[in-house]
Amino acid sequence: MDSDIMQVMMVEIARGLAPEQSSMAPFSDEEIVVWSLLKREMQEIAVRGQIVDIPADFPDVRDYEPGKARRLDGRGSSQ
Secondary structure (H helix, E strand, O other), X not given: OOHHHHHHHHHHHHOOOOHHXXXXXXXXXXXXXXXXXXXXXXXXXHHOOOOOXXXXXXXXXXXXXXXXXXXXXXXXXOO
């Protein structure tokens, strides 16, 4: 997903908007999933008393697997 779209999503989530209120609505199914994940992560950060930083660029996370760290050389899992 384009990092510009994710940036807008994070700003709108921080403003308390729902996906259907977004300036980019309507969303695809994939975009709704990303919105939900971003919202959950942002809420978890806030609960810990931390500040959500909206990055200028996002890594490609399409092959992300929970609990498996990626190698810095990009050749798969480090575990």
